[in-house]
Amino acid sequence: MLSKDEIVKSVPQTGFVGQPKGLFTLFFTEFWERFSYYGMRAILIFFMYYELHEGGLGLDRGTANSIMAIYGSLVYMSGIIGGWIADRILGTRKTIFYGGVFIMIGHALLAFPGGVTMLFISMAFIVIGTGLLKSNVSSLVGDIYADTDNRRDAGFSIFYMGINMGAFIAPFVVGTIGQTYNFHLGFGLAGIGMLIGLIVFKVTEKKYLGLAGLQVNNPLKPEERKKIFTRFGIVALILIIATVAGILTGTLTMNVFSLIITILGILIPTIFFIYMYRSEKTTNDEKSRLLAYIPLFLSAVMFWAIQEQGATILATYADERTQLNVGGFQLKSSWFQSLNPLFVITLAPLFATLWYKWGDNQPSTPRKFSYSLFFAGLSFLVMMIPAHLSGGETLVSPLWLVLSFFLVVIGELLLSPVGLSATTKLAPKAFAAQTMSLWFLTSAAAQAINAQLVKVYEVVSEFTYFGFIGTLSIVMGIIILVISPIISKAMRGIN
Ligand code: GLU
Ligand code: ASP
Numbered sequence: 001m002l003s004k005d006e007i008v009k010s011v012p013q014t015g016f017v018g019q020p021k022g023l024f025t026l027f028f029t030e031f032w033e034r035f036s037y038y039g040m041r042a043i044l045i046f047f048m049y050y051e052l053h054e055g056g057l058g059l060d061r062g063t064a065n066s067i068m069a070i071y072g073s074l075v076y077m078s079g080i081i082g083g084w085i086a087d088r089i090l091g092t093r094k095t096i097f098y099g100g101v102f103i104m105i106g107h108a109l110l111a112f113p114g115g116v117t118m119l120f121i122s123m124a125f126i127v128i129g130t131g132l133l134k135s136n137v138s139s140l141v142g143d144i145y146a147d148t149d150n151r152r153d154a155g156f157s158i159f160y161m162g163i164n165m166g167a168f169i170a171p172f173v174v175g176t177i178g179q180t181y182n183f184h185l186g187f188g189l190a191g192i193g194m195l196i197g198l199i200v201f202k203v204t205e206k207k208y209l210g211l212a213g214l215q216v217n218n219p220l221k222p223e224e225r226k227k228i229f230t231r232f233g234i235v236a237l238i239l240i241i242a243t244v245a246g247i248l249t250g251t252l253t254m255n256v257f258s259l260i261i262t263i264l265g266i267l268i269p270t271i272f273f274i275y276m277y278r279s280e281k282t283t284n285d286e287k288s289r290l291l292a293y294i295p296l297f298l299s300a301v302m303f304w305a306i307q308e309q310g311a312t313i314l315a316t317y318a319d320e321r322t323q324l325n326v327g328g329f330q331l332k333s334s335w336f337q338s339l340n341p342l343f344v345i346t347l348a349p350l351f352a353t354l355w356y357k358w359g360d361n362q363p364s365t366p367r368k369f370s371y372s373l374f375f376a377g378l379s380f381l382v383m384m385i386p387a388h389l390s391g392g393e394t395l396v397s398p399l400w401l402v403l404s405f406f407l408v409v410i411g412e413l414l415l416s417p418v419g420l421s422a423t424t425k426l427a428p429k430a431f432a433a434q435t436m437s438l439w440f441l442t443s444a445a446a447q448a449i450n451a452q453l454v455k456v457y458e459v460v461s462e463f464t465y466f467g468f469i470g471t472l473s474i475v476m477g478i479i480i481l482v483i484s485p486i487i488s489k490a491m492r493g494i495n
Contacts, residue, residue, distance in 0.1 A: 002215055008146045010210030019155050021208040022144040025201060027162040030137050032197025033100065034166035036107055036190040037075075037130065038341075039174030042334040044068065045315050047183040048119075055182050057116055063254055065312045065454035070261045071123055072308055073447035077268065078131025079437040083139075085132065087433045088220050092136045092143070092213035093205060099136070100198040102129025107191030111184050122187075135436040136213075143212045153421075157352060160417060161345060166193075168341035175334025217433065258451040265448020269297065269441045272434075281430035285492045292490035293426040295480060296419070297442055299369040302476050303415050304446035305453065306376040306469065307408050310340055312450070313457055313465075314401060317383075321462075323395040336401055343409035351413045364495055365422045366484035368414045373477030375411035379404045380470030387462035425494045 015021035048064035050056025059067070086095040106125030109118055141159050145152040170193070178186020220228065246252025276282055277290050318324075319333035355362050363371070382403055386396035423439040424432075431438070457465050480487075488495065 002211060004147065007143065007211050007215075008149075011144045011212050012208065012210070015208075017158065019151055019158065020144045022210070022212060023141065023155055023158065025204045025208045026137055026141050026144075027159055029096070029100070029197045029201040030134075030159065031162040031166040032193050032200065033103065033130075033133055033137070034163045035170045035173075036103060036194040036197070037126075037170075038167040038337060039170030039193060040107060040110070040126075040187060040190040041068070041072075041311050042171040042175040042315075042337040043178035043183055043186045044071075045312060046179065046319060046333070047187075049316075057119065059116075061316060062455045062458040065316065065457070066254070066258050066451045068312045069308070069447045069450035069454055070258050071127070072311075073261055073265050073444045073451065074123075074127040075130045076134075076440040076444035076447070077265065078127050079135040079440040079444075080131075080268070080434070081128075082131040082133065083135050083434055083437040086136045086213075087216070087218050089216065091216045092140050093209065095132050096136050096140070096213070097198070097201065099129045099131070099133025100194060100201065102126070102132065104191050104194040104198060105129075107187050107194060111188035111191060113184060135440055139433075139436045140209070140213045144209070156420075157348065157417070161348065164341035164344040164348075166341075168338050168345060171332075171334045171337040175332055175337065179332050179334055262448045262451050265445045265451075269438075269445055272438065272441070276428055276431055279428070279430060282428040286428040288490045288492050289426045289494065290428065292487045292492075293423070295483065295487055296366065296369055296422060296426075299373055299476065299480055300415060300419050300439075300442035301446045301449070302473055303369075303372055303376050303411060304443045305450055306380060306473060307340075307412060308443070308447050308450060309454070310405060310408065311337060312454055314404065318398070318401055321386075321390075321396060322398050322401060324398070326398065331398065336398075336405070339402060339405035340409055340412075343406055344412065347409060347413055348417075351417075364484060364488050365418055365491075366480055366487040368418050370477045370480035370484060372411040372414035373473045373480065375407050375414065377470045377473030377477060379407035379411070380466040380473070382407065383466040384463050384470070387466060392462050422494075426491065 012021040016024040016027070045064055045068050046056065048057050048059045048067060049061045050058070052058045082095060082099065086092045090098070102125050106122045106129055109122040109125065112118070138159070141155060142152070145155060170190070174186045174189050174193075177189055243252060246256075273290065273294065277287055282290070315333065315337065318336040322333070322336075324331040324333060383400065386400045390396050419442070420436075420439050424435050427435050427438055453469070460468075
């Protein structure tokens with residue numbers, strides 16, 4: 001077994017904006033992966049519900065939004081499997097590579113006209129691929145720094161910028177081509193993006209990442225191997241048989257499937273918590289921290305539920321309810337997906353400076369989470385204004401969406417970077433390898449709930465929809481604010 005020290009020594013420690021060279025590889029791999037993911041999502045919603053003669057699949061809008069949410073949920077849920085495979089079978093580097101290959105195939109499948117079946121096959125590839133790649137590429141960032149290296153936080157911030165730069169550019173490239181020429185060409189471009197990411201990864205990994213991510217940290221013992229593979233095989237077989245039987249008998253409808261995912265989205269984190277709490281390896285302090293983590297986890301779920309609707313409900317809003325002709329210039333509805341990452345890129349440095357200046361006087365993690373819920377709530381409440389003014393009929397100014405995305409990003413910057421580091425500190429040591437996947441479960445659960453929520457948009461007024469969800473978030477924010485001293489205390493010395 002290599003020690004952390006030996007691994008860090010094998011990574012050239014400078015050479016990329018004052019950071020270890022390995023960060024270059026991870027930055028660009030993730031940049032291109034996110035480019036492909038968010039590029040694809042920027043047009044997928046329209047591809048699903050546009051009529052056949054417009055090049056779409058002709059699904060109804062509610063179903064399309066629900067599929068987007070299920071898809072998003074599964075993409076983050078599968079991170080658990082990706083983390084496990086890296087930790088016990090393949091090591092991080094190989095897992096990332098295979099993940100990228102799966103993702104690329106997934107996008108390539110959509111580059112050809114193939115209908116709903118092809119869409120589902122492509123989704124399966126991307127769900128598995130992202131599960132293998134995303135949480136592992138992020139955890140590898142942590143591996144290239146010595147434990148005492150104070151550049152690590154900056155490294156993660158740069159990496160986060162890479163994510164959002166990919167997400168920012170994608171709608172202009174994939175979105176423009178997809179909406180101007182045809183969707184398949186757009187999906188093809190997303191695939192090419194992932195291909196570039198894979199090439200960068202393969203060409204630079206040996207030199208820049210040294211030994212990082214090569215070792216299998218907790219390899220399966222031979223006797224475990226057989227047991228686990230048999231169990232896995234049986235479960236997979238049951239799932240396949242149940243799915244085929246469900247489809248053939250007509251019982252597995254889209255509604256039933258989305259309900260299953262919603263239940264799983266809630267059940268998986270619940271089981272995870274109970275398992276960690278009852279584990280013998282979890283100490284008493286860690287148990288207290290786990291309890292403190294629960295309200296933070298729930299807040300994050302509420303936050304992502306709103307944030308992710310930027311790619312579903314607000315995307316359709318941009319397409320159908322917004323005045324896209326501005327002074328003779330025709331905006332593309334997919335471009336609105338660039339607003340979130342644009343604001344992240346521009347505001348993140350501001351927040352970093354603010355926290356740095358405030359030092360020990362900055363708000364505690366629970367308080368940041370509570371403020372984050374206020375902003376998320378506000379981002380929906382402001383949408384009540386155009387709903388009221390337009391009577392839900394006439395087209396509204398695109399500036400309403402700009403304002404809404406701006407507000408949600410303030411919330412995002414109060415929660416997303418903080419949340420990951422809180423998870424690292426609050427999760428029991430014995431489960432450190434699963435930390436990244438645990439955090440992604442907040443997004444998975446949020447979108448699992450969205451799979452049902454977005455259908456409500458079809459039956460109530462915009463005013464009621466945005467008003468209800470916005471208020472819910474703010475109420476939750478108030479509750480977290482009130483109990484924040486209790487949470488902080490239960491965190492036992494961590495802030
Ligand atoms: N938007 C960020 C990303 O794609 C955060 C995702 C999340 O935690 O939901 O990496
Ligand atoms: N802000 C998101 C993330 O950090 C990107 C997006 O929603 O477009 O990647």
